[in-house]
Structures are given as C-alpha cells and as structure tokens.
Amino acid sequence: MSSNRSCFLGRFFIRVVLLCAVLITTLAYAGLVTAGNRSISVTHENDMFTGRDHYYTAGSSITWYGQRRRHIGIADQIAAALPAFPLAGTRRLAMSVGHKMYTAEDIEEDNPPEDDRPYAGWAYLSSSLIVESGWRQSIADVSVGVVGPTAQGHEVQRAVHDQIDASPEPQGWDYQLHDEVGVVGRYTDRYRARLVFGSGRGVNWGLDIIPGWTLWAGNVYTAAEAELIVRFGANLPDDYGGPIFHPVTNPESFFRPNRGGWYVYARGVRRLVAHNIFLDGNTVRDSRETEKERYVNQLYAGIAFHGPRMRVSATYSMPEHEFVAQQENDPYWAMQASWAF
Helix, strand or coil, rough: CCHHHHHHHHHHHHHHHHHHHHHHHHHHHCCCCCCCCCCEEEEEEEHHHCCCCEEEEEEEEEEEECCCCCCCCHHHHHHCCCCCCCCEEEEEEEEEEEEEEHHHHHHHCCCCCCCCEEEEEEEEEEEEEEEEECCEEEEEEEEEEEEEECCCHHHHHHHHCCCCCCHHHHHHHCCCCCCCCEEEEEEEEEEEEEEEEEEEEEEEEEEEEEEEEEEEECCEEEEEEEEEEEEEEEEEEEEEEEECCCCCCECCCCCCCCCCEEEEEEEEEEEEEEEEHHHHHCCCCCCCCCCECEEEEEEEEEEEECCCCCCEEEEEEEEEECHHHCCCCCEEEEEEEEEEE
C-alpha cells in the first residue's frame, strides 16, 4: 500500500511540476515580448560531465523572471515586513521548478555503508522577489517541495541510465530518505562595483567585483554563506554575475541583455551549515544519515556568451567535502541557456 501510494503521489507531483514548467514557458511567450524585460532560463547540472556519478549527481530547473516594476502589489507588503530588505529600487518576481538527485559513492552497491551519503530526490517549486537599486541586489526566496520517493529520484536516474550504453544500474535507492514535505527560505544581498577599462571598436572592457551573503532557513537546509564574485569581459551586462548556483535551491539565472559580448567569472563561497536534510536525514522519521562538515568551501568558474536576446554559459563547480566520510571531491559542470523577451 505504501509503495502504491508513493507511486501515485510521485506521478501526481511530477504532473504538477510539468504543468508548472508549461505555465512558466507560456508566461514567457504569451504577449510578454517587451524590450528584454523578462527572461526564461533552462539549467542542467551533472557530474557525469566530469566522469563521475555519485553524491550530488544531477539537477535540472526552469526559471521565469517577470518584468521589472516599481511596485508589485502584495510583494511590496512582504518586502516591507522583511528586516533589512530594501524598499527602494526596481522589483521583479521569479518562479522556478526544479529537481535534484543525491546518491552514495558507489551506485552499484545495493546496501551502501551507513556513513555514506543517503540517496534522495528533491522536487521543488520556488518563488522569488528581487529588488535592484543599480549597485545592490536583494533576493527573498521560498522553495516548497518534497524529499523522498515521491520526488521520483530513482525513476529519473534509472530512466537516464537506461538510455546510456554500458551505464550501471543504480542499486541503492531502497535506502533513500523517506517522504517529507520540504520548505526552505533564502535571503541574499549583493553589492556590485564595476571598473571600466575603456572602449574600442564597439567593445567596452570591464571588471565586476561583487561581494555578498546569504542566509537559508528550513527543514531542508539551514546555513549562512559569504561569497565573492569576480567577472571580467567585453560589454558586461548590467546584472550581478550570473549564473549563480546554490546547494539545494534553484540557480539564479537572470541576465540583462545588451548588444552582446562575453565574460569569464569566478565565485568563491564559504558556508556554515547548521542543517542539511540530504546529510542529516529525515527530520522526524528514522533514516540514513551521515556526519556533515560544518564548514564547506566551494569554487565556481565559468564562461558566458550573451547577445541582445540570449545568454549561454558553462560553469565548473569544485566543492570541498560536505561530509566526514566523503572519499573524494564531487565536481560537476552546469550548462545554462537563457532567453530574454
């Protein structure tokens, strides 16, 4: 009965996720084509690009960014209630739908060691309020979803492996985290300083230095983070160094198009992690768990090409060990394409 219920809930949730993906795409096309003020992004993260297949193994998301406005009804009231959230600046709303998968080190082992990373799937919907003042960007975000069999992590990974020749069959999903509704809130502040080196032949060279900090709170993830982004390139867009990736929630993928150019970027992160359900296990029910590292450093580096309506990027992520028994690092590549409307 429990298996049938999980299967039913899983199919229902996946249908909701697909419906939201169609809705997000429709919003981008249905009469919203004005001066690149809105955008839609598709992102895929995968460690297979590095020749590995374990730990944080894959994630995909679709994000829609709405039009910039001075006021957005109830969002203004929410912003006014948030401590330290700026009241001045332009505002926009964003919606995301995403899925992430986590596995043990050896996916061919049917009963992984108890101190290995637990298997887990995470399917979520996110809503964000973004405020920009020209030099400062603030983001309030909430993600709601489900961890466990309902997120269909096993089914997704098995379906992908079935399409790849000589790909091993994932075996350890019988020990995945149990079903649990997940909620996580995020608050981010960034401050941008730009140095311009001059122009020639229609190219403006620039360097962005963007420090920032983030707080997460919820039964999925609770942590604090300090970051520094450095970006150099030709005709830098007037945004805040995206794409920007996060451990358990959707990536930030908004870009502000201009006549076109390119840039390289690096982002260094230092996190203090109080709770991570994908390491600490289920909140109420007994489940697999492992001892996490309290402090985690992570480095991102990538390149992006952008034009009047589109940006494509590739980002390499190099995290340190996230749990004590981790045997090796878990780098991955992230590919992203964004379209402005």
